[in-house]
Amino acid sequence: MRAALGATAVLVVAACSAIPTQGAVQKGDARVSEGDPVVVVAEGPAPDADPVSIVEGFLLAGSAGLSGDFVDFVAAREFLTPDARSSWDPLGSVVVASATQVQRTSDTQVTVEVQVAGKVDADGRYTEASADGRESVTFDMVQDSRQQWRIGGTPKGLILSRGAFTSRFRAAQLYFLSPDSQVLVPETRWYPSRNLPTSVVKGLLSGPSPWLRDAVRTAVPGGVQLKPEAVTVDADGVAEVDLDPARTVQTADRGLLLAQLQQSLQLPQVRSVVVRAGATGVPLDGATSLPTPAVGDPVMIQGDALVSLVNGALQPVAGVGSLAGLDARSPARSADGSVQVLLSGTDRLMLAPTATAPGRVLISGAGLAAPSVDRRGWVWTATGGSVLAVTPAGTQVTLTAPWLAGRSVKALAVARDGTRVAVVSDGADGLAIDVAGVVRDASGAPQQLSTPVRAGASVADAHQVVWADPVTLGVLGGTGGPSTLRLVPVGGQSEPLPDVADAASIASGVGERSMLVATHAGELLRYDGRTWVPVQGATGVHDPAYPG
Template identity: 50%
Template sequence: MGRARAAACAALVAGALAGCVAIPTGGPVTAGGDGEVREQDGVVVLAQGPQSDADPTGIVEGFLFAADTEVTGEFDVTRQFLAAGERTEWDPGAETIVVSATKVEQTGEAQVTVSLSVTAKVDRDGRYLEAPAEAVETLRYELVQDARGDWRISHAPDVVVVNSRRFLQQFRATSLYFLTPDSQMLVPEVRWFRNRNVPTAAVRALLAGPSPWLQDAVTTALPPGTELKPEAVSFERGGVAEMTLEPALAVQDADRGLLLAQLDASLRPLGVTTLNVRAGAGGALLKGAPDTLSVPDPGDLEILVGGQTWELVDGVPGAVEGVRTVDGAQPGSPARSADGRVRVALADPTTLVAVPSGDAEQRTLLTGSALAAPSVDRYGWVWTARASAPGRLDAVRLEGTAVEVTADWLTGRWVRAVRVSRDGTRAAIVSSGPDGVTLDVAGVVRDEGGVPLTIGPGVRAGAPLTPTASVVWVDDVTLGVLSGGDAGPTPYLVPVSGSSTPLPAVADAIELAVERGTRTLYVVTAAGDLLRYEGGTWVAVPGVTGVLEVTGAAFPG
């Protein structure tokens, strides 16, 4: 076994199994080894420390492998590859780079360069950003020889490199729950934490508050400056979690129902069944049940057929009572509020109208070239955008009030699609600009009456994709988009914080609609067909496809 391979040798613990494994375990290694042993499912991989005769490449290769297979979060074995002074300076918590392939090569007498095929990055606070397609990054490691002549790393970048598959074994996606400004709903933000005392990591992050892109759109019942003392959540068998929050007086004066609702929603998916929160050391438990905060049932799917609004009730199509036909050259892109009081559509690509219903006649709400499909938020505002007015979105109400909603990052960009989340705090925006077509999610900043004022900083989602002009919220933390491809438009599930997942392509798909979850996901084709995602494939909706020519479909939102 060569010196470089010896540095990456690992004990594979699964019964009596043992052997050596080179990095990466998935993808080619073009330097530092001449073979590869693949892990078996369920095998625990334990890295060894540096070998005395390892050359610079072998030391860096062993360092990367030790960090990649870390399970405790202490990185004790990994630090053995570092020179004495660097062992305390290296900060493995600063950033995690998720990779699909790694190339290690010596580029100087005491320098090793590592080339990475990057799929994502996770920062110190657990924020996950998916990388663009074919993203690459280079890391450089400097080495020295110690008094015994053994090579050690004198400078290592403050990152941990993790194989894509192993990342999912070591990290856990965790939703932190904040509040809408009116305290009526919970708003999740997903972070990724190492699989060790995740409840403690979640509470600490919850106390620190939402990310910058979301902070102006939500609020929290946890008082400013609240700390976890002692700095850990006690988690016992049976799902009992206990914590103490300081300062006691501020915690006691907080809205207990809302505070407990945030903690309960954030910790219950982690296995917490009983939550005991004390205000101050030795203080009394916060009594009271968490407030119940939820999004109302959105109702049935509605489709537009020749300008007439139909609904699918238990899969059976029928005209919506009291709603009349949209008058226009090309009616499509319907949208409505959850209570059905606000119904809009595009009469043609340049005209947004209120759908005639009851005693109300059809009214034009907005005109402009290439209008984006409308989205209705829970405050009754109708969102769209005009190609003739780049750099902004338009929000209007049925009575005619209109506001322009801007964001610095939208300057010079044309908004092609917009969809506001069910809680009204976030907007998913497809826009095009000098860097191409992107999908971003941003916080919606409103006044006390719910009037949208501005859009906060955008966070990129689905970076490897080229989205088209259709986006929906599949659930509170996942988007559905169409992306171009060789097989035709491909629907993707795109987490706001996570990796995108393709669904089967649909040759002429033009629009998505969803209630909640993939079981309620639909696609409309250019031919007017309506398909539902079922059993891992797209199936025609009985009584619609081949009978009705659908020009648009939507659930509330």
């Protein structure tokens, strides 16, 4: 691909005072923020440029439109005809490209062949593409009255290289509420780095995505808007959010509304948040403090015992009896330890035995998936294409999930907030990693799974899934071959972790440094951010699991 026309990269360096060279060292109160990025300044089309050069210049100018102090596509529109300028929606969609090739395919058409990594829609939702994802984008070319080539027909949106996308866009979490208003639930969106706080607030006011909508609630009243339509952030990092209509805002659950806004605006450039009902209103205060779902110590099976890794050492789990004769595997427990379950073989889900009582079977079925326990005490598993949930008392439900028809569930994991479940399944179209909202009745009993969002489309094999953090999955693959480990964001690009040749199972608390791998040889490894290192003294173990 030839170099695009008429663009130069300018490194913008913030002005700063001279560095002192003498005197005592002074303690400062500096706030660390994101550095100023490289700004690409694009010019319009060069005289007599050929169609390929026009398209190349347009692509580069589109990328440059996101790099200045403001989102500005004036230069990019110069490559378009007047009609195309008025119809082009640059942020209507973004194609994230691993590679592109531009070629003239007819006298009046230029085609861009794109190796697609992912796509972002107008609302900031990122969808990863499959490993072989490709797309052809055709530009219709016309000559104006001066015989200069311009683009007369262009698809909406932008095509950005992965590098340009990474530098121009940022992932942000929009926080909604669990149905009982006890937990904040994140949803990842991708917005231009410029004016990020404004995009975040507008996204939050618009509500959750369809797949999550019936599993959460929001304290934002209907019809509330950002007025003026921008969040201002001053030099001290104070973000000011003015919401209208003032009367509607004043009648909202103020504490929960502020909790959602403050958590969603946890951004590098924001230190504190001021929210007003109306531009002249008094700042609202009294945000509700909502705890993060607890994550305790991991458990695993060693011999005939259920043990826990506490401060780097293994110790028996209190209250759990011997597992002898159970063919015990895949333990799971609630955060408070009141619910302890495991699989007995591959076809029985049971409560763990105690010192005084044997284990009790909760569900029997062929090829049960490793269980997961939600924060309400429901135990989840699957058999075939059915997802099941059961209480320790034995009340069982089969969740409605039409999208699993004709598929076989290989693994599942409920998020610790209890509103989302990750499901790995096989079907005629191959492997799928889906994340669905959990729809519950008034008592909190799970009833159905929403139509899901696809994650990890580039992942070819998976047989175990865990929540690595509130918005990222950890996935173990390698059925019939070398094991593979990946981090799979729910709304982002999957990334490989260093492989462990004989990995048998994985576990994760919050963050990749909490991740554990058990090998087929019974060794336990932990991730230190770069590689996997042995956990001293942890031998002869299998199936580690954090609460949840």
